Amino acid sequence: MTKQIVEELLNTGKANLRKCRSRKYGKTYDATLLLDTDDKGQAVFRMEFPDRKRK
Structure with missing residues (x-):
């Protein structure tokens, strides 16, 4: 990860x-x-991907 x-x-x-x-x-x-953050206050990371348009 960059700054x-x-x-x-x-x-x-x-x-x-x-x-x-x-x-x-x-x-x-x-x-x-x-x-x-979760219920315990810990960091949670998630990734979302853009919808790809089908050709």
Whole structure:
């Protein structure tokens, strides 16, 4: 994680990630990383993926 991503997560609770690379398939993708807390107050990270338009 870069400093910019951490700052964005702490300020807004989300950060847009571009050109992430899949270890399993080697392909790149875009995603939004979301930061939240659980019932115990611990950090919980979640990723959302944009809808892909089928051609």
